[in-house]
Amino acid sequence: MTPDIPKDTLLRARMGDREAFRTVLESVQKLAYNIAYRLTWNPADAEDATQEVFLRLFRNFPQYDPSQPFLPWFRRLATNCTLNWKEKRRPTSELPEQIAVRDAAPVDSSERLHQAIRELPQEYQACVTLKYLEDLGVGEIAQTLQVPVGTVKTWLFRAREILVQKLKPHVETLL
């Protein structure tokens, strides 16, 4: 999903070069937006959260160690920043029409699946997003979320169990 970013672009962006920073944003925007979307399940919120991620990247770029790969570092920043954003915005985030959409009965199997994921606890959602969007292994997910590998395994197992239980009555529509 994310193309490789040349090392010198990363170094220039880290030193505050705006054009290099723009190139970095163009490379990572799809990843950042999809992480944000799968943690907020709302296009407007996903866009706001992505903007916050970009601002955080700008501020924290000097902390990036250029001897390490950039993407895992960015993925961690994007996931944590989106989760923090969501946590802060939770009480006022949803407009009445968004709540109506959220609480409406899902019409097709995709929506059913989306709703089931949306209802998972936040940390489970983050695990599921990193596993199925980015196809990361448990080790990489653990690094991204800064939790032990065992915890990630437990969260993934429980998330799948919850999803299966929620979707069980609609199994024929999933096939």
Place this chain on the structure above:
Amino acid sequence: MMINCDETRDHLETCEDCRLHVVVEARMRTLPVLEPPKGLVERAMKALPRVAPVKREFFRLAAAAVMLVGLSVAALNSGLDETRAVASVKARTGQAIETTSAMFNVWRSELWKH
């Protein structure tokens, strides 16, 4: 424990729970990857602070250094702690300032000549 595909298939034929696990897992892998909205990067670039963090850090350090030197000179000149050591540092600092200022004056007058 199942060891080959046939056994796995046979098990899936009969076990609804495992079949559902497989279906959910497969559906999760096919969730669509969305395109970000147009102009997202442009809007983000406009919202960035004008000064880059590295430069801001430099200005902060420079300001801190100037304040530190200022406070040290003020402390030396205040005469609150007039021990022999302080008096000697004070004299040397004064000498250094005079020498620097003399050098600067010479350099400035040379510059005006040309």
